[in-house]
Amino acid sequence: MQIREGVPLAPLTTLGLGGPARWLAEVGEEAELREAVVWAASRRVALRLLGGGSNLVIADGGVDGLVLQVGLSGVRAERRGDEVLVTAAAGEPWDGFVARCVGERWQGIECLSGIPGTVGGTPIQNVGAYGQEVAETIRSVRVLDLAEGSTRQLLPDDCGFSYRSSVFRASPGRFAVLAVTFALRTGGTPTPRYAELAGALASRGTSPSLADVREAVLELRRGKSMVVSPDDPASHSAGSFFVNPVVEPDESERLVTAAVAAGLAAGPGEVPAYPAPGDRVKLSAAWLIEKAGFPRGTRRGWVGVSPQHALALVHHGGGTTSELVTLARDIRTAVRDRFGVDLRPEPIFWGFPTADPTA
Ligand SMILES: Cc1cc2nc3c(=O)[nH]c(=O)nc-3n(C[C@H](O)[C@H](O)[C@H](O)COP(=O)(O)OP(=O)(O)OC[C@H]3O[C@@H](n4cnc5c(N)ncnc54)[C@H](O)[C@@H]3O)c2cc1C
Incomplete structure (x- = not known):
């Protein structure tokens, strides 16, 4: 793990604003993350977790402390009857993960297509759009409890999910999200609950597929500049x-x-x-x-x-x-x-x- 000093944060956010991090390290392995936690604790330095920087406003003066850019990767799936438990590491890009699940015809997160950021960022504010939110499908969240130094598996009740909030948001700095497990339905058919989405799908035939839902959501989002793109x-x-x-x-x-x-x-x-x-x-x-x-x-x-x-x-x-x-x-x-x-x-x-x- 390499700790760099005075690293500009603006390019690591979707707003492209803000000053540097006093220190920054990219962590691709859990062992590196633990190492960084020890480094910060031994110097009494504040620790912050950075995903895709898509829900962050960083002050012009930057941030003191150590910023950890979470690059943990990997996805694995386990079939259980008509559902599949899919576990994705925190640093996986969220939309790539959604695309993969839709491609497998695993239903439950297709309406959350096009949201930027990482998998680990989604439980923080219980990400939601077009009638779905991650609280509906999250089965567990694997965390490093930074207060106790132990790894824990939090169940939905422990996560305190509510509208755009959770225990992670309410207690910033307490948990590093390592991985999230979603329970998705295999061969599931879409059930669009959001009127605007249902309207957009109506033009795609009577029984739209999950891929149709994803495309319709992306189209709606692009129309509102809600898909991050250098061209927009x-x-x-x-x-x-x-x-x-x-x-x-x-x-x-x-x-x-x-x-x-x-x-x-x-x-x-x-x-x-x-x-x-x-x-x-x-x-x-x-x-x-x-x-x-x-x-x-x-x-x-x-x-x-x-x-x-x-x-x-x-x-x-x-x-x-x-x-x-x-x-x-x-x-x-x-x-x-x-x-x-x-x-x-x-x-x-x-x-x-x-x-x-x-x-
Ligand atoms: C164009 C656009 C459209 C968007 N649309 C939506 C939308 O439809 N619905 C919606 O809910 N949100 C939306 N968002 C907000 C944002 O994309 C989500 O909240 C996203 O989940 C943030 O993830 P991130 O990885 O970018 O987190 P970051 O912005 O990097 O971090 C946000 C917070 O999460 C914490 N965090 C990140 N990763 C971890 C981790 N591994 N462990 C512990 N804490 C962590 C950070 O410390 C910080 O407090 C949108 C943003 C943009 C720019």
């Missing part, structure tokens, strides 16, 4: 910058009434609101952002709101993290002032004095 400048983002707020029904009703009264919607049906677990209501952060005065394509210097999707903040090149965070803070303030709803950022912030510099 609007894909230089951290994906959705804010989580869709989940509120009590009375709060949703209050917001809808206020929006209609302010002329922001012609009627209650025009304010997007969806049923959420626990009889709550999920609002559309993108709608709130646009109606608060930040429409798609808003640009401030070298950063802005994606022209394709109001939820994504984009770095157009040559900008700074400070500009991006200021924009995010202004959006958050505008939504709070107009609707009384506090947006929670989705990405994770490194190198800032507080966990959430947009607050």
Whole structure:
């Protein structure tokens, strides 16, 4: 294991922003990861795990401590009746893994096609899209418990999965994810639950295959610049910058009434609101952002709101993290002032004095 000093982190993130890591090491084997943990502990240096850098906002001043770029690789599958337990090492690229499972006709993660990052990054915020989330198929997560120094197999109940959150997100720095085991259905047929996806699949015949689902999802995502590509400048983002707020029904009703009264919607049906677990209501952060005065394509210097999707903040090149965070803070303030709803950022912030510099 080679530990390098002063390594720029911006090229290792999808936003392409932020300063260097004080130290950085690429770990391709679990033994190297353990070695790095000992190295950091003996110097009382903070440790951070880096996957594909697709959910990270790194401060312009960079991060103190040791960043471990997780390159653990390997996938193995074990058939059990009509399901298959597929274990992928944390450093495997997520979309390559999805493509492989779809190719094998293993059902359960096809709607999560096109999400950037690594397999190890997916349990952190219980990655989800188009009606699926990884919590539905994760059977176990193998971790190195950094507090105890032991390897553990966490079951779904231990992972505390919820909407865009988990125990990993709630206790940053506690666990290094080594591998994730998914229980997928063999020969499974797609059951698209998301209306937009079902609509896109309708044109592909009456019984779409898993490959059709993957293609349809990729097409939808490309239309929103949600597939990272050097050819699409609007894909230089951290994906959705804010989580869709989940509120009590009375709060949703209050917001809808206020929006209609302010002329922001012609009627209650025009304010997007969806049923959420626990009889709550999920609002559309993108709608709130646009109606608060930040429409798609808003640009401030070298950063802005994606022209394709109001939820994504984009770095157009040559900008700074400070500009991006200021924009995010202004959006958050505008939504709070107009609707009384506090947006929670989705990405994770490194190198800032507080966990959430947009607050
Ligand atoms: C264009 C675009 C579209 C996106 N679309 C979606 C979407 O549809 N749905 C969705 O949920 N997300 C989406 N995202 C966000 C992001 O891709 C996911 O959250 C992804 O799973 C992050 O994985 P990563 O490997 O890039 O993690 P990183 O960004 O490298 O890290 C994110 C966090 O996970 C931690 N982490 C990473 N690997 C490990 C590990 N092995 N062990 C412990 N901690 C680890 C890091 O320490 C950090 O706290 C999108 C992002 C982009 C840029």
